[in-house]
Structures are given as structure tokens and as C-alpha cells.
Amino acid sequence: MALLFSALRVLLGLFFAASGAVKLTDRLSGDVHRQLxxxxxxxxxxxxxxxxxxxPDPKRYLEIVGWIEVVAGLLLAFGPQILQEISNFVLTVVMIGAIYTLLVLKExxxxxxxxxxxxGLLLLLNVRGRGRGAKSKSE
Known part of the structure; x- marks a missing residue:
């Protein structure tokens, strides 16, 4: 089961890193970058x-979210545990903000x-991480 959560963490981190990279440059997907x-x-x-x-200035806002996703995604995928937990929290806040924004825009x-x-996947990783920490303390 631990291998499954590790794979999920790496894949989710890489997804966020790629998503952030698309926000930062039009070289990966010009159409998506222009749409964003x-x-x-x-x-x-x-x-x-x-x-x-x-x-916020929309261009700067896009760049900041892009960099946050790239850095936090890479740390979630490959960083030490404490940085994985911090990046999970940061990405959770970004996703809550994204959902809030879309709901306010009535999308x-x-x-x-x-x-x-x-x-949901970030929260699952967070709960899994907390459960693992509590388990190791009691052992």
C-alpha cells in the first residue's frame, strides 16, 4: 500500500509541475498557454x-501560480518528507483557491x-501521511 501512495505522490507532483510549466511558457502548448x-x-x-x-495583475498572477505549482509539484514528488508535507499544504490552498474562483465565476x-x-488526492496523501506518523509514534 505504501508503494501505491508513493506512486500517487510522484505522479501528482509531476502533474502539478507540468501544469505549472504550461502556465509559465508557451513552448509546451501554445494554445493552452494562451487560453490560460x-x-x-x-x-x-x-x-x-x-x-x-x-x-493582482493577471500576467503576474499566472506566473506566480505557475511557479508555485512547478516548485511545490517537484517537492511533492521528490522532496524530503517535511517538504512534501509543506508542498501538499501549499498545493491544497492553490486548489481551494481554484475551486473558489471557478464557483464565483459561476463556471x-x-x-x-x-x-x-x-x-481530493492531496487530502488523501495528507491523511495517509498523518496516519503513518501516528502509527509510527505508537509502535
Whole structure:
């Protein structure tokens, strides 16, 4: 079972790293990158801090999310356990933000599915990690 969770962690981390890389450059998929650039204009419009007078620049917002996904994804896949846990938390926050954004924009539920699945897998890894830590303390 541990091998299954390790494989899930590596695959999920690589998925996030690839997803972030597509946000950072148009060399991997120009069409997807252009689509993301236009979507992040809408995402910036509903950013939670807008209520406090701060609206992020869509281009910078896209870059920051891209770098967070690349770095946290690689750390989730290949980092030491403490950095895996931190990156899991960071990616969980990013996925909650993605779901929030899509819901505020009243996007179809199908648009929320990828972020929801990723969030569920991150939470599964988190619960698995906590269970493993509690088990080793009691042994």
C-alpha cells in the first residue's frame, strides 16, 4: 500500500509541475498557454483581496501560480518528507483557491472537476501521511 501512495505522490507532483510549466511558457502548448492567459484575466477580477482594494495583475498572477505549482509539484514528488508535507499544504490552498474562483465565476461544475479531484488526492496523501506518523509514534 505504501508503494501505491508513493506512486500517487510522484505522479501528482509531476502533474502539478507540468501544469505549472504550461502556465509559465508557451513552448509546451501554445494554445493552452494562451487560453490560460485569458482565463487569468477573469480570475484576477474575482481574486479574494479585490474587496480590500487589491487586484493582482493577471500576467503576474499566472506566473506566480505557475511557479508555485512547478516548485511545490517537484517537492511533492521528490522532496524530503517535511517538504512534501509543506508542498501538499501549499498545493491544497492553490486548489481551494481554484475551486473558489471557478464557483464565483459561476463556471459549470465540470470545470471544477480537475481541481476537485486534485484536491481530493492531496487530502488523501495528507491523511495517509498523518496516519503513518501516528502509527509510527505508537509502535
Amino acid at each position: 492567459k485569458s482565463q487569468f484575466v477573469e480570475f484576477a477580477d474575482v481574486f479574494p483581496t479585490k474587496e480590500f482594494g487589491y487586484k 459549470p461544475i465540470a470545470m471544477c472537476a480537475p481541481a476537485t479531484v486534485c484536491l
